[in-house]
Every structure is written in structure tokens, then in C-alpha cells.
Amino acid sequence: MENNAPFAPIKYGGCLPLAWQLKDRRVVLVGGGQVAAGRLTNLLQADALVTIIAPSDSMHSEVHYRICDDETAKTRITWVNRKYVGASDLDEGTAMVLTAIDDHEESLQIWRDAKAAKIPVNVADVPPNCDFYFGSLVRRGPLQVMVSTNGRGPKLASLVKDKIEEALPDHIEAAIENAGKLRARLRERAPGVGGKLGQKRMKWVTDVCEAWSFAQLASLEDEEIGVLLDEGWEKKRVPTYEKVTGRKSTSSWRVSITNVRFADLQILFGFGVGTLAGMIVCLTLVHRKQIFDIW
Amino acid sequence: MENNAPFAPIKYGGCLPLAWQLKDRRVVLVGGGQVAAGRLTNLLQADALVTIIAPSDSMHSEVHYRICDDETAKTRITWVNRKYVGASDLDEGTAMVLTAIDDHEESLQIWRDAKAAKIPVNVADVPPNCDFYFGSLVRRGPLQVMVSTNGRGPKLASLVKDKIEEALPDHIEAAIENAGKLRARLRERAPGVGGKLGQKRMKWVTDVCEAWSFAQLASLEDEEIGVLLDEGWEKKRVPTYEKVTGRKSTSSWRVSITNVRFADLQILFGFGVGTLAGMIVCLTLVHRKQIFDIW
Numbered sequence: 121m122e123n124n125a126p127f128a129p130i131k132y133g134g135c136l137p138l139a140w141q142l143k144d145r146r147v148v149l150v151g152g153g154q155v156a157a158g159r160l161t162n163l164l165q166a167d168a169l170v171t172i173i174a175p176s177d178s179m180h181s182e183v184h185y186r187i188c189d190d191e192t193a194k195t196r197i198t199w200v201n202r203k204y205v206g207a208s209d210l211d212e213g214t215a216m217v218l219t220a221i222d223d224h225e226e227s228l229q230i231w232r233d234a235k236a237a238k239i240p241v242n243v244a245d246v247p248p249n250c251d252f253y254f255g256s257l258v259r260r261g262p263l264q265v266m267v268s269t270n271g272r273g274p275k276l277a278s279l280v281k282d283k284i285e286e287a288l289p290d291h292i293e294a295a296i297e298n299a300g301k302l303r304a305r306l307r308e309r310a311p312g313v314g315g316k317l318g319q320k321r322m323k324w325v326t327d328v329c330e331a332w333s334f335a336q337l338a339s340l341e342d343e344e345i346g347v348l349l350d351e352g353w354e355k356k357r358v359p360t361y362e363k364v365t366g367r368k369s370t371s372s373w374r375v376s377i378t379n380v381r382f383a384d385l386q387i388l389f390g391f392g393v394g395t396l397a398g399m400i401v402c403l404t405l406v407h408r409k410q411i412f413d414i415w
Numbered sequence: 416m417e418n419n420a421p422f423a424p425i426k427y428g429g430c431l432p433l434a435w436q437l438k439d440r441r442v443v444l445v446g447g448g449q450v451a452a453g454r455l456t457n458l459l460q461a462d463a464l465v466t467i468i469a470p471s472d473s474m475h476s477e478v479h480y481r482i483c484d485d486e487t488a489k490t491r492i493t494w495v496n497r498k499y500v501g502a503s504d505l506d507e508g509t510a511m512v513l514t515a516i517d518d519h520e521e522s523l524q525i526w527r528d529a530k531a532a533k534i535p536v537n538v539a540d541v542p543p544n545c546d547f548y549f550g551s552l553v554r555r556g557p558l559q560v561m562v563s564t565n566g567r568g569p570k571l572a573s574l575v576k577d578k579i580e581e582a583l584p585d586h587i588e589a590a591i592e593n594a595g596k597l598r599a600r601l602r603e604r605a606p607g608v609g610g611k612l613g614q615k616r617m618k619w620v621t622d623v624c625e626a627w628s629f630a631q632l633a634s635l636e637d638e639e640i641g642v643l644l645d646e647g648w649e650k651k652r653v654p655t656y657e658k659v660t661g662r663k664s665t666s667s668w669r670v671s672i673t674n675v676r677f678a679d680l681q682i683l684f685g686f687g688v689g690t691l692a693g694m695i696v697c698l699t700l701v702h703r704k705q706i707f708d709i710w
Contacts, residue, residue: 253434295571298565
């Protein structure tokens with residue numbers, strides 16, 4: 121049956137990875153220990169407004185630093201210097217509740233309050249009381265990658281994260297920034313939400329991203345993005361990198377240099393060592409032969 | 416100032432990537448086109464129960480297949496064969512609302528209804544009306560990786576996803592499954608939630624994952640996981656792979672075979688070609704010398 125199925129079979133048993141949008145939204149974080157310090161970093165990176173409910177004793181030094189000394193972070197944080205007292209701690213506009221405290225009973229109470237108020241909640245280390253889990257995160261400017269093992273092992277998630285960090289090309293950040301600028305400026309030229317036009321815009325940007333390398337996208341200057349729109353979008357085509365930037369020779373050199381991968385260096389290294397080895401073997405043989413000849 | 420900061424500066428401007436838990440929770444999906452087909456796959460993979468609100472005309476063939484012919488999927492789907500009518504379509508227990516329809520006004524109405532009912536919502540292609548965005552996903556059994564460009568370019572997210580797929584080792588899936596089994600069986604031996612014991616369990620599993628390679632973890636048989644717990648957890652140490660499995664020579668051979676990376680083959684290839692080149696150069700020179708000698 122499955123083999124005749126016209127569409128790929130579903131791989132059940134996973135989660136739904138999502139990029140949650142918290143810009144200027146209020147998140148309540150209960151607890152001030154080491155786990156809370158990690159959560160706070162995650163929340164600030166997402167531009168959230170954070171209410172920390174935690175007494176000052178036993179507060180992690182990083183949490184204390186963000187609240188008191190980090191000039192930017194402290195403007196985003198409201199600190200309530202006491203333990204959680206009840207549902208009144210969860211304001212109407214609260215977008216999310218995170219708890220990171222050792223007291224299991226208190227954690228469950230916060231969970232019940234959050235569920236009653238229909239606020240998504242995560243109780244650290246208690247999977248059944250979590251609407252969502254955290255994963256290991258990679259951040260490169262606008263690029264964010266999350267690795268989740270669905271609770272199988274946070275350490276392995278972190279090791280996989282390390283592998284991914286290694287695999288990402290250096291210019292990925294600039295390439296994505298420029299693709300974002302291209303999309304934004306295209307929306308200015310051809311405004312409107314959804315429908316046919318939206319699809320047309322999306323298709324053209326996709327075509328450009330497929331035709332151009334990461335390195336080419338990364339090297340685009342702001343005015344060249346305008347040229348790309350003039351020569352591409354307006355004329356319903358995808359111009360070449362050379363046509364847009366006029367940097368045929370230099371840039372392809374630059375691009376090829378930045379594109380030299382570690383693997384290429386390894387072939388080169390192997391070739392070098394091999395050449396030496398071949399010459400040594402030959403010379404030894406010839407030398408021996410000369411010795412034989414003299415005899 | 417920043418240089419003297421005792422903790423890493425925050426990289427603002429991101430989102431909060433989360434692994435949303437939807438097992439047996441109800442999600443309302445409005446729309447039945449191509450975008451809805453993708454959303455439906457994501458939701459089913461997360462073991463959600465899905466209510467699809469979409470008239471049968473203009474329904475994508477994949478959505479139709481999941482509703483009518485996919486034996487497993489159809490037991491998870493409730494199909495409402497009409498357009499969205501109003502807030503009454505969002506039941507009390509709805510965990511999430513996704514809309515994927517072309518009608519912008521209707522989308523906004525669904526968004527307003529969902530916000531009023533305090534249900535997280537995503538309106539496809541309308542970022543300001545999304546509590547969360549979708550990313551490009553990699554799935555390898557229990558491992559899930561999400562790539563988000565924070566709206567800069569879905570195509571680039573998909574290209575980055577391809578790079579990540581390439582970089583993941585083959586045995587990653589089995590390694591994570593086994594780490595999960597190890598954690599679960601450890602929790603059976605040393606039950607209890609949170610606190611000191613939880614930290615001790617976590618530390619021991621982390622130590623094992625750090626000391627053992629992915630390939631070693633992947634090759635563990637079920638009964639060997641028991642041995643690992645006996646020889647490791649019970650004795651407060653991390654035993655070697657050889658000690659637990661008794662597969663010293665075979666397994667380290669097997670492990671090293673599976674660990675041969677493409678890069679190593681490239682060095683070997685370079686070496687081979689280099690050796691030939693070196694020998695040819697030498698022989699040519701020697702040959703010439705002989706010719707000179709004859710002269």
C-alpha cells in the first residue's frame with residue numbers, strides 16, 4: 121500500500137518547530153538561577169520584554185548582571201524581587217510563561233495558573249507540563265537554527281549543533297541580510313499583500329537565490345541591489361552577477377577564493393605529499409640502479 | 416564598556432525558536448491549497464489532531480489524499496467541507512490556528528477571532544499577524560532541525576537546510592534514539608522529578624554522550640544499555656565502549672570504517688594522483704638524462 125502512495129509517508133512522533141515572534145511582547149520568567157539565565161538570554165535575543173520574578177538571594181550572577189548592569193538589557197527587564205505569589209503575577213498581556221525553579225509544587229501551581237489564563241507555558245525539566253521545549257540554538261545574524269532531539273538528549277542536541285556551526289559557510293550572514301534587503305525593496309516597488317503579486321515576488325526572489333551563490337549574494341552593495349531590481353524584476357528575468365555588479369573578473373576571483381573549501385585544500389595537500397612520495401620512490405630506485413650499474 | 420562585560424553581549428533582533436508539543440492536541444487549519452498541504456504534513460508529524468476547514472473544490476490533491484486515502488492520517492483529521500464561518504469554528508480546546516487562504520479579509524477575521532480566544536495563530540504570508548513563523552525543517556527520526564531566516568528569505572533557509580542535511584552523520588538517528596533509551600531506563604532506575612537527583616542523572620548521561628562517539632552510541636544493543644547502566648551509573652563512572660560491549664577490535668574497526676569521512680577519501684585521492692605525477696616527472700627526467708648520457 122505505502123509504496124503506491126502518491127505522497128511521502130508522514131513521519132509521526134515529532135514536534136512542531138516554530139520561530140516564535142516575541143518582539144516587545146511580555147514574557148514572565150519565574151526563577152533566577154542558572155537555567156533562568158539561559159532562558160533570559162534567549163528571550164532578550166528575541167526582543168521580548170521580560171518580567172523576572174525571583175528573590176535576590178540565590179540569584180545567578182548573569183541574571184543579576186542583566187538586571188542591574190547590562191545597559192540595554194536592563195531597559196527590557198522588569199524585576200520583581202520576591203517569589204511567585206499567584207495568578208495575579210500573570211498580567212493580561214503576558215505572551216508566555218517560563219518557570220525555572222527547583223520547587224516542583226510551586227512549578228505546578230504556576231503551570232495551572234498559566235493554563236487557566238490560556239498562556240503558553242514551559243516548566244523547566246518537567247516535559248509533561250510544557251507546551252513547548254527549548255532546543256540548542258545557532259545564531260548567525262538573521263539566521264537562527266534550532267536543534268531538538270524531542271527530549272531524547274540535550275547533550276546530543278548540543279553536539280549536533282556544533283556540527284552544524286562547522287558546516288555553515290562564513291558569508292551566510294551577509295547573504296541572508298542581502299536577500300532580506302532585496303525582498304524588502306521589492307515589496308516597496310511592488311506593494312500589496314498575498315495573492316498573485318505576492319507569489320510573483322516570491323518566485324523571482326527564489327530564482328535569484330537559486331541562480332546566485334551565497335558568496336555572490338553576500339558581496340552585494342546596497343546600490344547594486346537597486347541595479348538587480350532594475351535589470352531583473354523590472355525586465356522579468358534573473359540577471360547574472362557579472363551583469364549587475366560589473367565585477368566579472370575580480371569578483372569571480374574573490375568568489376572563487378572564498379569558495380575554496382577545506383576539502384579542496386585536502387586534495388591539494390594529498391597531491392603535494394603524493395608527489396614528494398612518488399619522486400622519492402623513483403629516485404631511490406634509480407639510485408639503486410646506478411649502484412647496480414657500477415657493480 | 417562592552418569589552419569589560421562579564422557576560423557575552425545579547426544579539427538582539429531574533430526570534431525564539433521552540434519545539435512546540437502538539438501530541439493529541441487540536442489544531443485548526445483553514446484552507447486546503449498547496450500551503451495548507453505543507454502545514455498539514457508539519458502538523459501530522461507532530462502527532463496533532465487536525466481540523467481542516469476548506470471546501471472540497473480547489474482542494475490540493477495531497478490534502479485530499481490525507482483526508483480520504485491515507486489510512487493513518489485520516490484518523491487524525493476532521494474535515495469541515497466549507498469555508499470558515501466564525502469564532503464558533505475555534506473550539507474551546509484549540510491549541511493553535513493556522514490559516515492558508517488567499518482571501519486577506521477572511522484571514523484577518525480568523526486572526527481576530529483567534530486572538531480574542533487567546534489561541535496562538537499564524538496567517539500564511541502575513542508576518543504582522545503571526546505569533547510564530549515556520550522554518551525549513553530537517554527530520555532524522557527523533558532529531559529535528561529548524562532553519563529560520565527571520566523572514567529574510569525562505570529560499571535561503573531551504574538552501575541552508577540542504578547544507579545541514581549534508582553535514583549530519585548517517586548514524587545520528589540511531590545515536591539519538593539510544594541516548595533517549597538510556598535516559599528513559601535511567602529514569603526507571605532512579606525515578607523522581609527535578610532537584611539534585613535530576614541533575615545527577617543529567618550529568619551522567621551528558622558525560623557518556625561526551626565520552627562516546629555518535630557511532631558508538633548508535634551501535635548499542637538494548638541489553639548493552641543495561642550493561643552501561645550497571646557498569647556506569649551504579650558505579651558512578653563512565654565505562655568505555657569496549658568494556659560495555661566487549662567489541663573492542665571489531666567495533667573499533669567498524670566505528671573507524673563508519674567514521675571515514677569524505678575528506679579522508681579526498682586526501683587519499685590527492686595522494687594517489689600526486690604519487691603518479693611525482694613518478695612521471697622523475698622518470699621523464701631520468702629518461703632525458705639517459706638520452707643526454709648517450710649523446
